[in-house]
Every structure is written in C-alpha cells, then in structure tokens.
Amino acid sequence: MAKKSWLDSTRLEMIAAILIAIVSLTTALGAWRINAVGSNADDTNHTGLIEAVKKQSSANEDWRKVFEEASYGRDYSIYLAGVEVMESSGDSNQSAQAVNLRKYLLPNLQLLSAPLGTESKYLNPDGSFDLDKRLADLEADAPDLAKLNPQATFDLARIYFSQKRWESIGLLLLAFSLVWLTLAEIGRSRLKVFTILIGLGVYFLGCFWMVAVEVLFYLKRGGLI
Numbered sequence: 001m002a003k004k005s006w007l008d009s010t011r012l013e014m015i016a017a018i019l020i021a022i023v024s025l026t027t028a029l030g031a032w033r034i035n036a037v038g039s040n041a042d043d044t045n046h047t048g049l050i051e052a053v054k055k056q057s058s059a060n061e062d063w064r065k066v067f068e069e070a071s072y073g074r075d076y077s078i079y080l081a082g083v084e085v086m087e088s089s090g091d092s093n094q095s096a097q098a099v100n101l102r103k104y105l106l107p108n109l110q111l112l113s114a115p116l117g118t119e120s121k122y123l124n125p126d127g128s129f130d131l132d133k134r135l136a137d138l139e140a141d142a143p144d145l146a147k148l149n150p151q152a153t154f155d156l157a158r159i160y161f162s163q164k165r166w167e168s169i170g171l172l173l174l175a176f177s178l179v180w181l182t183l184a185e186i187g188r189s190r191l192k193v194f195t196i197l198i199g200l201g202v203y204f205l206g207c208f209w210m211v212a213v214e215v216l217f218y219l220k221r222g223g224l225i
Helices: 009-087 092-113 131-140 150-184 189-220
Strands: none
Touching: 009 092, 009 131, 009 150, 009 189, 150 189
C-alpha cells in the first residue's frame, strides 16, 4: 500500500480544517479584545464627562459663594461708612439710627460676608477683596474634586479609541487568513498548498499586528490595561 503524500487532497483538507478552527478561535479572541477596548474607551469617555461636569459645577458654586460673600462685604463696607458719618454728624436722631444699624444690620452683613469680609488675609492693600485667594481656599477644601482631571481622562479615552482602530486592521488580516484557508478546501492539491501557505502568512502577520498594537498602546497608557 502506497504511503500518502503531504500533497494528498484529503490530508490537506484536514490540515486546512484544523487551521481554520485555530484561526477562527484567534479571530474570535481578537474580536473580543477589540470589543473590550471599545468598551474601555466608552467607559473612560463617560467618566471624563462626569468629571468635567463635577469640576465645572464645583467651580460655578465656588464662584457663586465668593461673589455672594463679596457682595455682602461690599454692603457691609458701605453701611459701615454711612453709620460712621451718622455717628459723627452730631444729630441725635441720626446717632440713634446709627446705634440700631450697628446693633442689628452691620453684624448680620458681616456674618454673611464671612470669611471673605472678616479675615484680613482676603483684604488687598487698596481695601478690595482678594477673590482669587478666597476661591483657591474653597477649592482646597475639596481635595477630591481638585484631583479630577477631565482632560487627562479624555486623552486616555482617545488612546483606547485609537487602539481599537489599529487593532481592527489586525482583525481584518485574520479574517483574510480565514478566507484563504477556506479556499484551500476547494482547490486542487498544489493550489491547496499555495493557499494554505498564504493563509498562514496572513494569519501570522495578523497575530503579530495584534500583539504589537497591544504592547505599544499598553506602554502608551503607562501600564493601564
């Protein structure tokens, strides 16, 4: 009985079938990885949006509070100047009114302006309020919000999106490899060998591409999966 050659059609079909199974599994794994990277990109982008909203909302509230304190501080200064004028006027009615203002109005205005209107560290040499310093102190009171960096999160999301696009090329190569190996099952013996070799070459190129992209973007993200 003659020994079957490697060019035997049946044996080549079996080899092609095994290779098709391997490539199909690899392609499925590649598709899963691309889907995972895309999911990471979407999640990271969503996180960036949340961080941006939180940071902007916090900044808006801090500025609102600063301007509110500055408004009460301004009113306090204006009424204080008026009270001092009334006290020095020599008019008994105005003096009595000044006493009431000092007792009831000024303390409340001063309290509402605190700490911007009550602490000397927020007062500039020209008598104006240092709003930027007050804002910086408010931001320092919320360290968790200060740590948020929406731009860095958006940059990370862009890296994930870029990785997904580059890995899609590798997935296409794996799909082309599958096409060539499928053609090997229907061709003649010598043609089978040719198509199998092409399919394997494209398969290894696709695998190399996927691994290279993974490593490069892993390093680009600084070790983040």
